[in-house]
């Protein structure tokens with residue numbers, strides 16, 4: 001039996017590892033050793049996700065917590081080094097593009113442990129994004145690279161990566177989404193809770209936009225965040241906006257003295273929601289406004305129009321095939337895109353090839369043969 005060390009750290013990692021782990025644990029030739037770096041530690045960013053995804057408790061938690069990128073990455077590397085000394089895995093399996101992904105790949109590659117990367121090849125070509133650096137370096141160190149969309153294959157080939165290592169397999173994030181849909185918590189329940197059981201009228205199905213915002217480029221600088229929130233507040237007067245607020249964004253809003261409650265009751269702000277609440281909010285939304293990579297993909301998979309509040313995407317298939325539109329973070333452009341949406345110009349799309357709920361099965365089979 002071969003041992004795969006599976007390192008996860010933050011919310012989107014949990015969604016991506018869950019379907020893989022479910023399958024690995026049915027194979028007699030493979031054994032997963034689940035390590036949580038502790039990058040996300042809040043119950044609503046971590047523990048609740050494990051519960052909703054049916055993920056078992058990690059075998060190990062490195063408890064690294066928050067810090068600067070250097071501190072966080074260094075702490076993870078030190079802790080993983082000890083961990084790999086104690087239990088020598090046959091390969092490392094990582095998903096996505098967060099600091100935990102890069103830190104664990106670096107430790108593994110220097111110890112001669114082969115690296116398997118799921119969600120390889122995505123490129124925004126924007127090196128100011130920490131995730132872009134994490135993607136580039138992790139792919140460079142990986143032995144087996146699983147890709148969600150054709151652009152990823154092209155990017156990896158252009159970077160000189162051997163084509164025999166690259167496998168286009170579809171999207172494990174969508175495996176999780178399809179697996180969770182039936183268990184999703186109805187949007188009405190989450191919205192009623194977010195309104196603290198107040199007297200406001202609960203938003204009717206499909207008559208709200210779902211907003212998420214957490215990229216440093218959007219939230220860290222008040223001269224960007226303030227006008228963006230002003231535009232969103234205006235939008236909410238036309239189409240109510242439900243906004244689960246990431247802790248980073250909450251801190252930034254507090255710093256810029258933004259008080260959502262004063263902006264009228266059509267901007268409904270809440271703490272981060274659980275995965276099953278998010279899936280429920282998503283499937284009933286009329287529109288998604290986001291800077292998240294995952295939500296761009298999930299809205300495409302569900303056929304819901306999505307306005308991406310960034311200047312680029314590393315997931316271009318969500319634009320070329322799916323329902324995504326890149327609008328940036330400037331108020332005028334957001335407002336113009338929203339007005340087009342309200343006037344009935346709504347982007348329709350198709351579901352990309354192999355985003356069918358079976359990506360993890362393809363991946364597991366390839367890993368079994370390879371290892």
Ligand code: UD1
Nearest residue numbers: 010011012039040041042045066067098099130131247248
């Ligand atoms: C990380 C990932 C990002 C992913 C996101 C999902 C990197 C570089 N970024 O960003 O790609 O989209 O997760 O959320 O790895 N915090 C808490 N509680 C927690 C964790 C964080 O309050 O459990 C706060 C802390 O103030 C922390 C800040 O959020 O400083 C940022 O957390 P961090 O994990 O560094 O990055 P994210 O912004 O969450």
